[in-house]
Amino acid sequence: MGGATETFYSVIRRQGMTRRSFHKFCSLTAASLGLGPLAASSIANALETKPRLPVIWLHGLECTCCSESFIRSAHPLIKDALLSMISLDYDDTIMAAAGLQAEAILEETRAKYRGRYVLAVEGNPPLNEGGMFCIDGGKPFVEKLRSMAEESMAIIAWGTCASWGCVQAAKPNPTGAAPIDKVITNKPIMKVPGCPPIAEVMSGLVTFITTFGELPELDRQGRPSMFYSERIHDKCYRRSHFDAGQFVEEWDDKYARKGYCLYKMGCKGPTTYNACSALRWNGGVSFPIQSGHGCFGCSEDGFWDKGSFYDRLTTIKQFGIEENADQIGMAAAGVVGLTVAAHAAVTAVKRLTHKPDRAAHKSKPS
Amino acid sequence: MFGNDMLDRARKLFAAVDAKPTERSIGIAISYAPVRLWHWVNAAAILMLSLTGYVIGTGTPAMSGEASGNFLFGYIRFAHFSAGYVLSIGFLLRIYWALIGTAHAMQIFWVPLWRKCFWREVYHEIRRYAFLTVEPERRVGPNRLAQLAMFFMFTQTITFMVVTGFALYGQGAGTDSWQYKLFGWVFSISPNSQDVHTWHHLGLWVIVTFALVHIYAVVREDSCRAGASLL
Ligand code: HEM
Ligand code: HEM
Ligand code: SF4
Ligand code: SF4
DSSP: OOOTTOBHHHHHHHTTOOHHHHHHHHHHHHHHTTOOTTHHHHHHHHHHHSBOOOEEEEEOBOOSHHHHHHTTOSSHHHHHHHHHHHHTSEETTTOSOOHHHHHHHHHHHHHHTTTTOEEEEESBOBOGGGGTTSEETTEEHHHHHHHHHHTOSEEEEEHHHHHHOOGGGOTTOTTOBOOGGGTOOSSOEEEEOSSSOOHHHHHHHHHHHHHHSSOOOBOTTSOBHHHHSSBHHHHOTTHHHHHHTOBOOSTTSHHHHHTOBOGGGTOOGGGOBOSHHHHOBTTTTBOGGGGTOOOOOTTSTTGGGSSOTTOSSOOBOTTSSOBOHHHHHHHHHHHHHHHHHHHHHHHHHHHHHOHHHHHHHHHSOO | OHHHHHHHHHHHHHHHHHHOTTOOTTTHHHHHHHHHHHHHHHHHHHHHHHHHHHHHHHOOOOOOSOGGGOOHHHHHHHHHHHHHHHHHHHHHHHHHHHHHSOHHHHTTTOOOTTOHHHHHHHHHHHHHHTTSOOOOSOSSSSOHHHHHHIIIIIIHHHHHHHHHHHHHHHHHHOTTSHHHHHHTTHHHHSSSHHHHHHHHHHHHHHHHHHHHHHHHHHHHHHHHOSSOOOO
8 A cells, every 4th residue: 555645646657547648537527527627627636636535345235236337437547547546445346455465455444544535335234133144254244334434534335235225125125134324324425326326427426536535415315416416307318208298008019119208118217316318328328218118216215116117106015915006096986986876875865765854954044 | 372372263263163053143154255266276276186197197198290299298297287386376375364264264274183072073973974863063164074084185185295296396397496495305205206106196096085075075965955055
């Protein structure tokens, strides 16, 4: 590990990156974060002068799709720059060190950069049975998470696992998998949900934090506003078909071929905050809706437990059988309607047979 | 305290109403004019909201032609939101009227569940609807069963629909809109707005069920009882 005055710039120069590439990286980053043209030079300046911010990347219960996404950032510069920066510290999936040597890095960073390192968490800790469903370095992962979180400056919750729980937390959740904000409550946590999050979102955020030494502005759910303030639906290129009332009815109908809106096919775009429809995937090649399939809300809380991916609304299970809102509502209204009809019938019969009563009643003042 | 004053006044007025159930001099006709007006604006808005809401939930059959030449779903949603504003503003005015009007105007917001005589009257109404007696207990204002239904199925549901409706509206209007600032807290309780859609959709059926029972009850009342008037 370098000395305290080591800068990000000196690190990437040592990795063989040219100054020209460095400046390209800065302008690319500024653009991807939606910052103004002047930001590129302030990013460059910060990276050249500020001490490098170490990043520790932990893995709990997860599938590594976040890492997979991350290393596929569109621009090779971003990938190289960030990877060299991160692998210098700790990421047990992609770093060179292993075993005791790797664990030693954790302790060293924790002690040396107390309160000055960023903890990035991919996956989440299972809490049942004392956390024994995820053992990492001979200890339950939840312990490692707690101890590394304690001395960190801020925490990044990568993906839907760390942010919301994801499939390992699906009912009945036997391992007790829980999003990390259930375990860590005294540190700023930035949630970057998505299964996985978009590569450019991830690299953009890491660069923002390492550059400015703080978390970007977060929304009500703890997500960075710069990437999560709009729904898929708000920037979807099929939106004009939605407004026109042109919907796909079946997967292979002529409307599907015409590229109509996938609302009726259960598209969750109207309820999903993510940047897919703006940034797209794989370097801007496409995104699920462009490929003909509705969004299934992978960046939203509980998306794995809400019923079919092809229903817009949540399946309601409280009534014993699985129903949707319309089935339940119509059944209730139907029962009440029948009751009303029966009551009306009885009223009519009573009236015919109880004429005197009614006359008596009518004569009183009302 | 404003709140306490209000409640005190309501209690006194209730006492007055209870003491003189057939007395017409407490200004019912005057105080009911705005409520009647509100009633029909409200019912029209709800009809519009229910129809357009149902279509928003199911989607329209595909329109032919270019997307640029159609705006059907956009208009349906626009109608829903406009009726939503009418309903909400009307509801606010109705609350205002409840605060300044007579005790009757309070009844859909105020159910004295803790009063013994309230339950006696409810019991009486249940007997009446079960054909065990013919005399209505109260002659003025809605009967106690109707009041219960109005409070629990109408007032509560409409409040819920307005809150969730504007929260959903805020999502479309953007996180810096006033709708989101005012109602965005809904998503702190229910982070995934898919659930908010689902609950908002269920609310439709609660309202439909209420309307069914309500309309039946008033029609029945009208044909069984000389003094009651539909409009
Ligand atoms: C009696 C009152 C109301 C009823 C019965 C009603 C009914 C509905 C229904 C059934 C839906 C479709 C839900 C879904 O399946 O996703 C809906 C959507 C919606 N409603 Fe309402 N609603 C009412 C009041 C309101 C109010 C007061 C507002 C506020 C402006 C509002 C705003 C919305 C919005 C923004 C949507 C979502 C539209 C979209 O996703 O395109 N609603 N409503
Ligand atoms: C054919 C349609 C309808 C008729 C004939 C009708 C008739 C009436 C009548 C006569 C009253 C007065 C009861 C009383 O004060 O003793 C009343 C009150 C009320 N109705 Fe309706 N109604 C209709 C539709 C609706 C609908 C669709 C709704 C809303 C879902 C509704 C909501 C209410 C409410 C909340 C009250 C209480 C008013 C108050 O005291 O503030 N009505 N209705
Ligand atoms: S395809 Fe989905 S996200 Fe796109 S407009 Fe239709 S409902 Fe919205
Ligand atoms: S389109 Fe929806 S489901 Fe697909 S990656 Fe984006 S947020 Fe996830």
